[in-house]
Amino acid sequence: MRSRRSRQETAFAFAVVALGVGLAIGTALLPSEGGYSGIGPSFMPAMVSAGTIIVGAWLAFEALTGGWRNRSPEDPAARGEHAFLPAAFAWVSAGLLAQMALIGLAGFVLSSALLFACVARGFGSRRALRDAAIGLALALVVYFFFTRALSVNLPAGRLFGG
Amino acid sequence: MAETLAALAHGFGVALAPINLLWGFVGVTLGTAVGVLPGVGPALTIAMLLPLTTKLEPVGAMIMFAGIYYGAMFGGSTTSILLNTPGESATIATTLEGNQMAKRGRAGPALATSAIGSFVAGTLATVALTLLAPQIVELALMFGPAEYFALMVLAFTTVAAVLGGSAARGLTSLSFGLALGLVGIDGQTGQARFAFGVPELLDGIDVVVLAVGLFAVGETLYMAAYTSRMPETLEKLAGSIWMSKRDWARSWKPWLRGTAIGFPFGTIPAGGAEIPTFLSYATERRLARERDEFGKGAIEGVAGPEAANNASSTGALVPLLTLGIPTSATAAIILSAFQQYGISPGPLLFQMQSDLVWGLIASLYIGNVILLILNLPLIGMWVKLLTIPRPLLYAGILVFATLGAYSLHQSAVDLAILYAFGLLGFAMRSFDIPVAPAIIGLILGPLAEVQFRRALAISEGDPTVFFRQPIAATVLAVAAAVVVVPFVLGLARRLKRA
Numbered sequence: 205m206r207s208r209r210s211r212q213e214t215a216f217a218f219a220v221v222a223l224g225v226g227l228a229i230g231t232a233l234l235p236s237e238g239g240y241s242g243i244g245p246s247f248m249p250a251m252v253s254a255g256t257i258i259v260g261a262w263l264a265f266e267a268l269t270g271g272w273r274n275r276s277p278e279d280p281a282a283r284g285e286h287a288f289l290p291a292a293f294a295w296v297s298a299g300l301l302a303q304m305a306l307i308g309l310a311g312f313v314l315s316s317a318l319l320f321a322c323v324a325r326g327f328g329s330r331r332a333l334r335d336a337a338i339g340l341a342l343a344l345v346v347y348f349f350f351t352r353a354l355s356v357n358l359p360a361g362r363l364f365g366g
Numbered sequence: 367m368a369e370t371l372a373a374l375a376h377g378f379g380v381a382l383a384p385i386n387l388l389w390g391f392v393g394v395t396l397g398t399a400v401g402v403l404p405g406v407g408p409a410l411t412i413a414m415l416l417p418l419t420t421k422l423e424p425v426g427a428m429i430m431f432a433g434i435y436y437g438a439m440f441g442g443s444t445t446s447i448l449l450n451t452p453g454e455s456a457t458i459a460t461t462l463e464g465n466q467m468a469k470r471g472r473a474g475p476a477l478a479t480s481a482i483g484s485f486v487a488g489t490l491a492t493v494a495l496t497l498l499a500p501q502i503v504e505l506a507l508m509f510g511p512a513e514y515f516a517l518m519v520l521a522f523t524t525v526a527a528v529l530g531g532s533a534a535r536g537l538t539s540l541s542f543g544l545a546l547g548l549v550g551i552d553g554q555t556g557q558a559r560f561a562f563g564v565p566e567l568l569d570g571i572d573v574v575v576l577a578v579g580l581f582a583v584g585e586t587l588y589m590a591a592y593t594s595r596m597p598e599t600l601e602k603l604a605g606s607i608w609m610s611k612r613d614w615a616r617s618w619k620p621w622l623r624g625t626a627i628g629f630p631f632g633t634i635p636a637g638g639a640e641i642p643t644f645l646s647y648a649t650e651r652r653l654a655r656e657r658d659e660f661g662k663g664a665i666e667g668v669a670g671p672e673a674a675n676n677a678s679s680t681g682a683l684v685p686l687l688t689l690g691i692p693t694s695a696t697a698a699i700i701l702s703a704f705q706q707y708g709i710s711p712g713p714l715l716f717q718m719q720s721d722l723v724w725g726l727i728a729s730l731y732i733g734n735v736i737l738l739i740l741n742l743p744l745i746g747m748w749v750k751l752l753t754i755p756r757p758l759l760y761a762g763i764l765v766f767a768t769l770g771a772y773s774l775h776q777s778a779v780d781l782a783i784l785y786a787f788g789l790l791g792f793a794m795r796s797f798d799i800p801v802a803p804a805i806i807g808l809i810l811g812p813l814a815e816v817q818f819r820r821a822l823a824i825s826e827g828d829p830t831v832f833f834r835q836p837i838a839a840t841v842l843a844v845a846a847a848v849v850v851v852p853f854v855l856g857l858a859r860r861l862k863r864a
Contacts, residue, residue, distance in 0.1 A: 245552040248815040256541040262534045273532045285592040292590040304781040320761040326590040329757035
């Protein structure tokens with residue numbers, strides 16, 4: 205019975221091989237005629253896809269012969285960390301996805317305040333209102349500084365006629 | 367020599383203009399303030415502060431970058447010493463003794479030897495840069511595309527083979543970067559590659575988005591998931607920050623030795639300051655009179671690696687400015703900042719825009735001085751930034767990270783790309799895959815392709831051009847050896863055992 209880590213390493217290795225194969229397919233669809241140099245826009249992609257497949261195979265070889273070399277300890281405690289917290293990962297991700305979805309509609313300020321509150325929650329804060337208020341204040345300052353002082357465009361939000 | 371001095375004097379004239387001096391101060395202040403945040407290294411600091419410089423003249427912006435660069439490094443050392451969390455691999459050696467000194471109430475002298483050592487090393491390394499750069503430019507003017515291509519391949523393989531625990535994983539990271547570098551319009555034929563009809567991808571993938579995605583988003587995801595509930599101890603900055611006579615006596619030799627070790631390592635593509643800082647640490651440990659103090663807060667163990675770190679970061683500017691080849695993640699970000707202004711570093715830059723180059727070099731000298739006079743007295747203020755609660759700190763970092771990506775095209779697509787890189791960064795971190803080769807591959811891959819095709823165009827398609835020219839052939843042979851030799855040795859060892 206192979207360990208969990210060994211299965212993950214094998215899966216990652218095959219994902220790299222698959223990436224290389226995907227690149228190769230994309231390369232085959234590119235035109236390859238080249239001018240004076242005799243090589244066109246498909247030459248470098250061909251090289252990179254070949255290289256990616258080779259390193260993927262190398263990773264697979266290592267995974268199947270005793271595992272990848274010189275990894276950090278598998279036990280989180282030995283790395284000075286705690287066990288993986290799915291909820292923390294999900295809160296940070298949710299904040300980023302929510303901002304992405306809302307930035308056009310609700311504008312930079314509100315979507316970033318939401319991002320702020322979600323990330324703080326992911327890091328264990330339980331004071332959602334306080335976090336949202338701080339996030340709002342920060343986003344407002346950033347918004348006015350960037351749009352007024354630096355003339356960088358940031359969306360006001362369609363909800364507010366932006 | 368006289369020519370160099372005249373150019374440098376002219377550079378000082380540029381850099382000492384009040385407005386440029388102001389940008390230098392702003393850069394050092396911002397760089398330190400962001401660099402001191404735990405988990406934020408110099409590469410990420412520069413990437414996150416890049417949008418702030420969009421309104422500046424190129425010279426002012428470059429001078430501000432020099433300030434940010436030095437400020438970020440000093441900020442990182444502060445965090446390593448007081449919090450025991452190195453922002454990047456180059457300051458791990460500093461944490462070993464620095465945090466022990468802080469635990470014993472000697473945080474002040476630790477920070478002081480780090481700041482003064484960085485000043486000494488940064489200044490000496492800049493002198494070396496001033497003397498060395500014109501020589502390399504002379505040499506580089508004779509290089510053709512084949513030589514450039516060979517040098518870039520060497521940079522790829524050494525960075526991939528040297529960083530992290532294994533060449534296989536370094537090369538995996540490199541191939542990610544090279545693959546991302548293919549995305550967008552091929553500059554020579556106008557052919558779109560791997561853009562999938564997404565307009566935001568036609569411009570290619572921005573190095574800053576990749577760096578911010580891997581370093582800021584990926585790291586934040588990783589820390590939330592694995593370290594957010596770990597207790598932390600911030601060491602207090604009590605007592606005098608000044609070094610005693612004995613501290614000075616024990617520090618000055620490590621500063622000089624650290625500089626001597628760091629600078630040459632910076633100029634070759636050895637993946638940044640990780641190796642020279644550990645070499646310096648090992649050297650000081652061997653030479654120290656109070657050897658049993660090592661592990662319990664020996665000041666030599668802070669002075670040496672800190673000097674090595676700064677000297678090697680300055681050394682990295684030699685290949686960047688004279689050849690246009692970045693040898694560390696931070697240098698890759700600086701190169702992309704140059705490109706944003708339409709400046710391509712290389713020997714021609716020294717001839718065409720000597721104002722800018724020598725203004726930048728002069729501002730390195732000035733940046734070192736600003737760092738010393740600004741940061742030691744203000745150290746208490748920077749330390750306050752470390753008391754911001756973790757949840758608020760990382761929430762704020764992500765707001766700035768997304769802001770930078772969004773402002774590229776004013777498009778939510780860039781936020782999606784940023785998140786995708788965040789997930790990639792999380793996976794790479796979880797699988798112990800170094801991220802620097804990916805960043806260098808992304809920026810250097812397209813440049814290498816241009817040189818490769820140019821070389822073949824000149825030779826009318828004859829591929830032996832890379833082997834007929836002695837410099838190119840030698841460099842390519844070294845590049846191949848870097849990857850193949852350790853692999854073959856490992857295989858031989860296995861066969862012997864079996």
